[in-house]
Amino acid sequence: MSNELRLDFQMLDSTGSEYHSWVTDVENHLTSRGILPIIQAPNPGLVFQRTPIKHAQAIILMRRHMDKALRLEYMSIKDARDLWVALEEHFALRLKAMLRFCAKPLIEEELIEKTLSTIPVSAIVISKQYRTEFNAG
Template identity: 70%
Template sequence: MSNEPRLDFQMLDSTGSEYYSWVTDVENHLTSKGILPIIQAPDPGLVFQRTPTKHAQAIILMRRHMDKALRLEYMSMKDARELWVALEERFGNIQDTLLPDLKVQWNNIRFSDFKSVAEYNSEALRLKAMLKFCGKPLTEDELLEKTLSTIPVSAIVISKCGSIEHWFKQCHASTKLAASYKEYRQNREQESNLAENEDSEDVNLTIEDFKAEQMHEDAADFD
């Protein structure tokens, strides 16, 4: 039988990467038990008794959802508010710590590195959410550009609705549009090579270029 504690939500680890999600989960569970004020600053206008039992209930919940290293580090704390504040001081500015690594992860993510579309979608959307949390939201075009620039051309499937969120839900468009994008990339790469040979300005392939050309396509191109 496992000695790991039973979890109601994701555990907080020593990196603090999921701290804010963990905070929300703890607050919701304490609210459901009617003891949320036990971790909040005292409010003279609120009738709430801070009993040892309520402190214990809150601490047990928090400690059960902390990894072993954190549990050992804060094992001497008996006051729920004190533990809550200590974790906030430690992880409250975790965005500054996470952002550099998240940028590296986003730069390195490649569609071809995943075994399935679902796995790629899950990781891409996770990075999107985390970057937004850190104050660096990705645009829809950045998401689509990343996908199209790293996916094998033979596997390209593009949503005819034009929405990256819809695309990530595996909305499908015609193979003709996929072939169109393949041809577009090949043509632009040839243009780029010619431009380089003539010492001209580089031609960069972007999703905006593809969109511009697609605006002139007949609606019948879509299934």
């Protein structure tokens, strides 16, 4: 029998090349386990008990599907929501740095459009509503 770790979905590498598909996979797995709200922003209208066990389940799932470099970089984060936000910021900042390196001027509208274009399919309706509100304002 092999000692290799069996993954439920593709591992997130430190380049973040498949970050958005990884995000969708994590969200789907947390949803199937009934603990997706653990990584979402707190919602006062949602009755969901945030327990240490639920945080641990989410952290274990995310870390198990991250490469070694990312696990080491974020191993001090014990809260699932904090890890989720830290990874999101990490890869958003990388995108900005790559655009600067290419000498492409950063325009706020383009950054917002790029962000909206990377939203998982499950949130497309919300992103379209936001895009409509943003363009109207």
